[in-house]
Amino acid sequence: MKNNKVLVIGSGLGGLSTAISLASEGYDVEIFEKNNKIGGKLNLLEKEGFKFDLGPSIFTMPHIFNELFENAGKNMDDYFRLIPVKPHWRNFFEDNKVIDLVPVTMKNKFRVNGVSEKDKRDLEDFLTYSKKLYDLVDEGYFSKGLDTFKDNIKEYGFIKLLKDLDGLSTVDSQVKKYIDNNYLRDIINFFVKYVGSSPYNAPALLNLLPYIQYQFGLWYVEGGMYNLAKGLSELIDDLNIKVYLNSEVKKILTKNGHAYGIKLHNDKEVNANIIVSNMEIIPAYKKLLNENDEFIKKYDKFEPSCSGLVIHLGLKKVYKNLAHHNFFFSKDPKEHFSTVFDNKELPNDPTIYLVAPTRTDRTQAPEGFDNIKILPHIPYIKEGITEKKYFELKEKIYDKLERMGLDKLRDNILFEEILTPFDIESMYYSNKGSIYGVVSDVKKNLGLKAAKKSEKYEGLYFVGGSVNPGGGMPMAILSGINVKNLILETNI
CATH class of the missing domain: 1.10.405 (Guanine Nucleotide Dissociation Inhibitor; domain 1)
Structure with missing residues (x-):
């Protein structure tokens, strides 16, 4: 092994997967995270006895996570427990039609x-x-x-x-x-x-x-989705991977076309021959490598995915008509998608994803109370869409939910916590507040994302939703496993 020192920028699932995968192969790995806990968008809010998973709420493809643990010589079940979610989804329509997707295991x-x-x-x-x-x-x-x-x-x-x-x-x-x-x-x-x-x-x-x-x-992590991050943190400790929290990387150091280290927020430099960025590829090239507009323009086809208005509510009422995962559909889904993805405007009638995790795990809210997460897809940050407009959309969302079965929702709100695309961009340095990395568009990119290996700098790799295979928790984990394989191929 020629070069066995690896620096990972960011501790989202892609960064954690890369670190674990390379440490399992004998590499010396260090992780640098700007926030005060690991997990990236897999994040947690606790307030007044309520627990909210700020980021991903759907767990699927557990075999990919299993692979990560097995390659490290560990058993995933020793780190967190998965609970099946039934029904998978409950779907609400404006004409009062309700359709459940229910798994029937024996018939697959x-x-x-x-x-x-x-x-x-x-x-x-x-x-x-x-x-x-x-x-x-x-x-x-x-x-x-x-x-x-x-x-x-x-x-x-x-x-x-x-x-x-x-x-x-x-x-x-x-x-x-x-x-x-x-x-x-x-x-x-x-x-x-x-x-x-x-x-x-x-x-x-x-x-x-x-x-x-x-x-x-479709699965849920017992005790809340953030327990996945805690389980990965325990695995990292077991593999002796060093993690530096509150340690923002300000620059990737390069010389003669090779990445050789990083500079931290306090101007401290750390050297290594392999750098892996969990920051999305366009923000990384802009913020950490100071690339010019001509270089960045080559990545225009990798447009950001949508963002979201993420609303967390502590409720004094349990709405028994909700399942764990729920969708409240627009009257005209095609118009909704066109508004968000083609016109880049806020929808008047969004399709709403609503998570009510206490249907699977009562520990997420005090007894007799409830918590829900509301997430409509909206455009990534665009000039002219202000915070005021986001909060106007919030009221339209409440109107829609009250009309479609959550009677007197506003009257039952104890508190609300809201993340706008501006918050998402600030917290995770995602490209224009994107939630899922790069949009999949047959005309723009055939559904492909950016390459995991830098085209400009030797020794520099990218993981997460902005590179192949794309957004979502299992794909982020897979990106780290794939980058490990790339590094092994070129670093024998």
Whole structure:
């Protein structure tokens, strides 16, 4: 091993995965985190006996997390416990229609309440198609860490990429071929929430997402999602990885086209031959490497995903009509997506994701009380969209929820905590307040993200939602595993 010292900038899941993966291979790894605890967007708020997971709230693909622990010679179950979530989702529509997606393990399919037998058969046919996409993507793009269109052409061949992976089709165009029921179509289209994109723009290969949720289940981390971060922190301690909190990196040091270290907020320099940035690639090139506009422009196709208005409410009432995961759909989903992703404006009638974790874990709120997280997708930071407009949108959201089943919601609020895109950008240095990294758009980037290995500096790598394979907790973990493999290939 030529160079075994690695510095990881940021302790989001991508950074933690990289650190654990490389330490498991004998590398000397140090992590530098600007905030006062690890986890990145996997964050926690505790207030008046309530616990709120500020970031991710859906756990799927546990086998990817298992791989991380197994490669370290550890058992994941010794660090945190997973609880299955049932139903997976509850879906509310403006005409009072309510549809649950319920896993039926023995049959390996969903039971869908409130639709016809034909609709159920249509969904089964769609899931067969979804499985085909997953199998193809898993054997190449995921497992081999493919980064560029050229990499994918080499792996799959041009014809297979276009035909079998529906390379130039959109999510919605393929969903329509299988699903006639408008309610089901809207539900399946909204699986792209995992990557913060629009089904009318995102490549059809993302129709693998429903099968992933089917096959690998939907889970909750006992005691709150932040216990995942705590479990990873324990694993880091067991592997003797050094973590420096409240240690913001101000600069990546380079010389003769090679990254050789970092400069901290206190001007202290730390040297190493391998640098891994968990900061998103565009902010990293701007903030840490001071690249010029001409260089940054090459990354224009990697536009930020959507952001969100994240509302956490402590409630003095438990709304029994809610499941753990809930979606309150727009009257016109296509208009909603167009407003957010095409016009970059705040929606008048957003589709709302609402999490009520006490349906699985009563410890998240005091007895007789409740906590909920409300998350509509909204555009990333754009000139002209002010904090005042975000709070005007909040009132529209409350109106919608009260109209669709949360009677007198405002009257039952004990307190509210709100994160705007400005807060998200400030807390995590995400690109323009993006939540999911890079948007998936068939015209802009074919659904691909930036490459994990720097094209300009030797020894510099990137992980997280802005690089392949993209946003979401399992993909962030996978990016770290893939970067480990890249480093092993070039550092023998």
